[in-house]
Amino acid sequence: MSGIFKSGVFSQGFDKTTVINQVFTSITGSATINSSFARFVAPTGFISQGMQITGGGQGQGQLAFGTQLTTMILGIALKPVTFPASGNSFLLEFMDTVAGVGQVTIALLPGGQIQALRGDVLSGLTSLGISTATIPVNAYSQLQVQVTISTTVGVVEILLNGNPSPILSLTGINTQKTANTFTDAVKLGGAVTTQYDDWWMLDKTGSLNTYLGDKVVRTPLITADSATVGLNNWSTSPSQSTGNHYLNINENPPNDGTSFNFSATPGTRESYRTSQIVQSVGAISFINVFGRIQKDDGTARTIALMARNSNTDATGDTISDPSSWATVNTPFLNSPATSAPWTIAGYNGAGPQSDAEFGITVVS
């Protein structure tokens, strides 16, 4: 696991920011993030946004993985605002950025069918298969796509709305357009305006390595300091009283440099509670903790993101603190309290704030 994948997973709910450059490595054309594009209305205490890429170009927003994958699984909710009048409109492209060519493209046809193709616009496209099932226009559908890049044992499998029966299952095919047996980036956007939300990916190296199902990415607001006295011991800027440290880190979007908490002492930490998850049904696949961090001196600094549940801590991998504001993340696949997957009841606790806490500690 490497690059954007940590513990084998990646998630993007488009909820943490409205800055499109914080989502993609590169972007052409017009893309906007706001709440009106969200798949679901935000429950109280949560942020819910989606992204819209204006039609007119194929493959406009590119996210580089920072690693090369022969096989992977991607899940994403998408809403074509219109159907293409003719031809097709790209929904996803699995790229080989070394060659600068798309290996596999998933496209939308005028009737709402999903098409898998080898190659891209520049290199030439070869249809691999077309689904019988269709997705609706101007309404969200969720796709799960598994691809394996190979000239002989390539795979393209597409699931719709969590149904475990694929709407398109292509195996033993040629999915390798370039000389390289990998994909190292994905592109979103196509000929028609399309909205996206609830994006997750698996590099198939971790414990989560099969379809997760139809998932939503819930992003709760930070609403309180830790329930445990002494777990918020960083300095605050502007100054906040005990119990109110969270007021410096709960902005949406982040206001880089305007309000923050800070420390240089190894072992000191901040721990925050969130809103409770309002839905009572559903399995949590994993929780991905994001921190917006910066160091402001010449000394090498490292931090770690933390999760806490039922008074039990888990500390993520050590992360180098960058000299300019940057978003870092650590997924926590299991509850620290149980070493088993998180549950909604376990996350919520007795309330009114979450029992689960998330934070940061100075490592060095």
Add this chain to the structure above:
Amino acid sequence: MPLKRTTVPVLLRSCLPAAVLGIVPEIIVNTPQGQTYRTFSHVRQEVLKLQPALIDSYATFSVITGILTGLNSSSVNHSCPRLVGLCAGISMGSVYSQFSSNLPAFASKATTTLSSSRFEVRRTCGYFTATVTKTSPHRLSPVYSCKSNDGKAIELESHQTVSHDWEYNT
């Protein structure tokens, strides 16, 4: 003075060795408003075959008779939403039956009270209430009412188990 002005910001900056301005967890969890294909979908289909009141509220008596026949033969556990609505979280009831009765007689009557019936009605989650309502047009339900053995209407509480008679009014 100019020298001091330039050094003060430098001193201030040096006190921020590791700063955090935002912590945001993303929780990847099932969609609460998903349309279909839940774990319950198979159960739901079986229920729909047996219980037209779930969504096809214009069902004919013959289907009702089918329900009772099925139940009569094997005491099948089956589910029936107490309410049908647009969103998740709406309670639904599960009906479990253990009875035998004269089904043809029941089917030929406009209103029949199966006094020998023993039902257990339980409220469970509303998860597939939402999925049901998204798969078919909404229709008004015929009147189903649950009465306890003393003839009073039953207002179900969460996880409540009640013995009662089952009444179907056309």
